[in-house]
Amino acid sequence: MSNKTSQKFVKNAVGRFVPEIVNGVRMIPFKGINKYVPQGQIASPPVRSCINYPADGNKIVRNLKEALKKSGLKSGMTISTHHHLRNGDGLTNVLFDTIKEMGVKNIRWFPSASFPVHDYLIKYLEDGTIHHIEGSMNGPLGRFASEGNMKGTGVLRSHGGRYRAIQDGEVHIDIAVIAAPCADFFGNANGVQGKSACGPLGFALGDSEYADKVIVVTDTLVEFPCVPWHIQGNNVDYVVEVDSLGDPSKIVSGTTQVTKSPDRILIAEYVARFVEEAGIMRDGFSFQAGAGGINLAFLLSLKERMKSKNIKARFIRGGSTRYLTEMLEGGLADYILDGQAFDMAGVQSLRDNPHHVNTSPFTSYNFHGKGNFASMLDVVVLGATEVDIHFNANVVTHSDGYLLHGIGGWQDCLFGQCTILAIPSFRDRVPIIVDRVTTLCAPGEMIDVVITERGIAINPLRQDLLSKVSKSTLPIREIRDTQNEVYEICGGKPDQPNISNSDVVSVVQWVDGTTIDAIHRIEK
Amino acid sequence: MAKAKSVKAVSAGRIGENVRSDCHVQLTILNKGGISIDLRSKVESMYGNSIRSLIKEVLEMLGILNATVAIEDRGAVPFVMAARLEAAAKRALPELKESFLPKTKTVLKKNAIDRLRRTRLYLPGNEPHYFLNAGLHKPDCVILDLEDSVAPAEKDTARILVRNALTSVIFGNAERMVRINQFPLGIKDLQAVIPYNVETVLIPKCESAAHVREVEEEIKKICAQHNIRRTVFLLPIIESALGVERGFEIATASTSTCALAIGLEDYTADIGVERTKEGKESLFARSAVINAAKAAGIQALDSVFSDVNDDTGLKHSVLEAKGIGFEGKGCIHPRQIKIIHDAFSPTSSEVEYAQRVIAASNEAQKSGSGVVALGSKMIDPPVVKRANRILSLAKLQSGEQKDYVK
Numbered sequence: 012m013s014n015k016t017s018q019k020f021v022k023n024a025v026g027r028f029v030p031e032i033v034n035g036v037r038m039i040p041f042k043g044i045n046k047y048v049p050q051g052q053i054a055s056p057p058v059r060s061c062i063n064y065p066a067d068g069n070k071i072v073r074n075l076k077e078a079l080k081k082s083g084l085k086s087g088m089t090i091s092t093h094h095h096l097r098n099g100d101g102l103t104n105v106l107f108d109t110i111k112e113m114g115v116k117n118i119r120w121f122p123s124a125s126f127p128v129h130d131y132l133i134k135y136l137e138d139g140t141i142h143h144i145e146g147s148m149n150g151p152l153g154r155f156a157s158e159g160n161m162k163g164t165g166v167l168r169s170h171g172g173r174y175r176a177i178q179d180g181e182v183h184i185d186i187a188v189i190a191a192p193c194a195d196f197f198g199n200a201n202g203v204q205g206k207s208a209c210g211p212l213g214f215a216l217g218d219s220e221y222a223d224k225v226i227v228v229t230d231t232l233v234e235f236p237c238v239p240w241h242i243q244g245n246n247v248d249y250v251v252e253v254d255s256l257g258d259p260s261k262i263v264s265g266t267t268q269v270t271k272s273p274d275r276i277l278i279a280e281y282v283a284r285f286v287e288e289a290g291i292m293r294d295g296f297s298f299q300a301g302a303g304g305i306n307l308a309f310l311l312s313l314k315e316r317m318k319s320k321n322i323k324a325r326f327i328r329g330g331s332t333r334y335l336t337e338m339l340e341g342g343l344a345d346y347i348l349d350g351q352a353f354d355m356a357g358v359q360s361l362r363d364n365p366h367h368v369n370t371s372p373f374t375s376y377n378f379h380g381k382g383n384f385a386s387m388l389d390v391v392v393l394g395a396t397e398v399d400i401h402f403n404a405n406v407v408t409h410s411d412g413y414l415l416h417g418i419g420g421w422q423d424c425l426f427g428q429c430t431i432l433a434i435p436s437f438r439d440r441v442p443i444i445v446d447r448v449t450t451l452c453a454p455g456e457m458i459d460v461v462i463t464e465r466g467i468a469i470n471p472l473r474q475d476l477l478s479k480v481s482k483s484t485l486p487i488r489e490i491r492d493t494q495n496e497v498y499e500i501c502g503g504k505p506d507q508p509n510i511s512n513s514d515v516v517s518v519v520q521w522v523d524g525t526t527i528d529a530i531h532r533i534e535k
Numbered sequence: 536m537a538k539a540k541s542v543k544a545v546s547a548g549r550i551g552e553n554v555r556s557d558c559h560v561q562l563t564i565l566n567k568g569g570i571s572i573d574l575r576s577k578v579e580s581m582y583g584n585s586i587r588s589l590i591k592e593v594l595e596m597l598g599i600l601n602a603t604v605a606i607e608d609r610g611a612v613p614f615v616m617a618a619r620l621e622a623a624a625k626r627a628l629p630e631l632k633e634s635f636l637p638k639t640k641t642v643l644k645k646n647a648i649d650r651l652r653r654t655r656l657y658l659p660g661n662e663p664h665y666f667l668n669a670g671l672h673k674p675d676c677v678i679l680d681l682e683d684s685v686a687p688a689e690k691d692t693a694r695i696l697v698r699n700a701l702t703s704v705i706f707g708n709a710e711r712m713v714r715i716n717q718f719p720l721g722i723k724d725l726q727a728v729i730p731y732n733v734e735t736v737l738i739p740k741c742e743s744a745a746h747v748r749e750v751e752e753e754i755k756k757i758c759a760q761h762n763i764r765r766t767v768f769l770l771p772i773i774e775s776a777l778g779v780e781r782g783f784e785i786a787t788a789s790t791s792t793c794a795l796a797i798g799l800e801d802y803t804a805d806i807g808v809e810r811t812k813e814g815k816e817s818l819f820a821r822s823a824v825i826n827a828a829k830a831a832g833i834q835a836l837d838s839v840f841s842d843v844n845d846d847t848g849l850k851h852s853v854l855e856a857k858g859i860g861f862e863g864k865g866c867i868h869p870r871q872i873k874i875i876h877d878a879f880s881p882t883s884s885e886v887e888y889a890q891r892v893i894a895a896s897n898e899a900q901k902s903g904s905g906v907v908a909l910g911s912k913m914i915d916p917p918v919v920k921r922a923n924r925i926l927s928l929a930k931l932q933s934g935e936q937k938d939y940v941k
Contacts, residue, residue, distance in 0.1 A: 273869035274668045411580040439555050439610025440578050464671050500667060502589075502613040505581035 054180030101257030147417020165517030171376025198247025205231030210352025213371030270304030279308030331357030376423035402455030412508030659684035670707030744788035782827030794834035839865035853878035
């Protein structure tokens, strides 16, 4: 695997300087929204034939090492994992222990996201077992990468961008290792049964279809057939049974908690009022919901508003929680189209309620799909780490330049009909509304409304929204105005972080695979 | 400048994982060597330079030329950090007279003695995290508390912090109140805060007219020194059986008194009973305070409702308070504000009746008649006044306070 990321930069369509060669691969600089239309054929895995698999359907092998050996693991390969087990994931760390034990090096790890539990893998980045990560890098892992300690260059993609990269061959997965809370010996698997139940398994779907080799690892092996099968056994090479996939209490929380912060509740109230007063909340509408503190408080407020106006949503895209399932059960929505479950109520509802539907990044976000659900949403409410006065937003780095979050479905959701960033205007003296974002993850034209505790800023491109709330008593104000106030409180314009001009630790892709920004090494 | 007797480290501020928007300062005053700063800050890369120059500026203003300063910063904004440093300096040099005052951003409008005081939000005086956004929740009043929410050992630091907050924080349209300690500590409180945009002073555990006058005299003295012409209002809090007995005397002790409030935690302790949610044990005291206030022509304000998570209980408590004559309630959390405002807002039948009264009153004025009549009923002037108040309250409620933002 090539180490090389060029230190020559080209200016892309949003004015950011990005390398054209990343880990030895040519990447196209961002050209503008909907300006780049990829061509060619969808990638495909090698031809396989049923005669090469056991006729009795039993694909069980002794252990993970055996499965990796049979899959032909060797140095320089790309290994993918999914993040449905969140911070309770016990498998990925064991996977890399095994890879290390087998003496294999320079793996490109391609997770759909990483969590604090994966800080354990820093030692494998240090000893060269892992070459680099293409997926989110947070906490100590983010710190490690930000300080330039990773051999290769990270690549950050949205969930839809990840599916796209698999489909157009930008990333070829050699071996997909899929943690499955429930599976049979054939490889059919789901996430709604078993002691490690996590909800949908959609983030592993593309991996199961496009990887050369697919290994399903389960701690609840049931007799064939495992129903429902979120992962089809027909795509699976080997099945491994283990005692435990991880810590169930960290996979889903017993219950998700709404924020108690009065400032965040205020933001959530403004969001719900905006959605109502802009006329978005109408019979048959749709929205995206997450599990962040502001998002849950928004849901509670929206729910009361829908009830009092007797309004029913056609569908809600989750991140499901008990707040969503209560709305479904209470007749406030026809369907939940669910990409991941954050609490047990979400898991149970997905298992038992036919109106709570399992979805994947293919249905919801995929750039190479013939459409996707995200763009059909009437309103999406998202967070951000920074927003600038032109509505450009950052979701991956902190203002000090360190990697902080993955992109998740954030970029994909920006294609919704009305995109709202619900964020505090500053956090403990860190301005969130700034005059230039540290990392640009989405151009301002994609963001319609920024709602903080200090008021609501509507993108001037959305005159239609502005006129809809022109009579409202909501605190509508210009974003520059809020930014001035925030600088005043925090003590002036913040200094830029001390970062390298040359060394890139990670690039950020737009959903179409072009490079929208580069993240540079922090000079300590 | 004053000289430190010995080289000893003093500190001020708060430290710990859960501390936010605050910092801890350790100061060692030396005889030579200039200023050296050891800063550990969450915002080093953004504001490290600006923090260092602020520290130098503050020390220079205080006349300290040689010192080491160790700061553990958890996102303190400039006025907070300046307050912590000044507090440490004053602990090291008790005779130090100079202060470092942030530039003020507040221009006070003329305050009305009978303005709305439906909600008064208590802000613990030594916890700056709660100051910055308090005004956004639109309480009618904010109380920067130097009394019960501040530990005895921190009275000095809180006083400086509150003074700086009064110069630096925008509290929206909220009336700016400070709750002071008992004298003689309270005198220091008044000296520190009165020059900086305090609209109303809360007098806790008030038991006599003399107590009110004592505070009033002190305020007058400070205002004269600083050439302040506006009236600082007084709000005595009655928190004892004796205070209740002397309610009218207290209410009429000064023309600056805008309202009487009752504090039920201390009152119930004083009469030796437990405080209950339904409040039967304090009905007499509350009614007595209401009656004293109304007899004096001022407002009567109820105590706080302490269970932050019981929204329904709070609502009932406000409706009950409104029903017996209170016009406001204390808040210990911003989430209580909207519930209280809603509960104090006039019902539709109240509004409708008020509109009819005002229409009749206008009609009577037009026709030059001194007598207002509604149907066959005569309407007295206080009824017209109450009708006006109900209508302005209703207007305020429906307008959802857009103008508060800036």
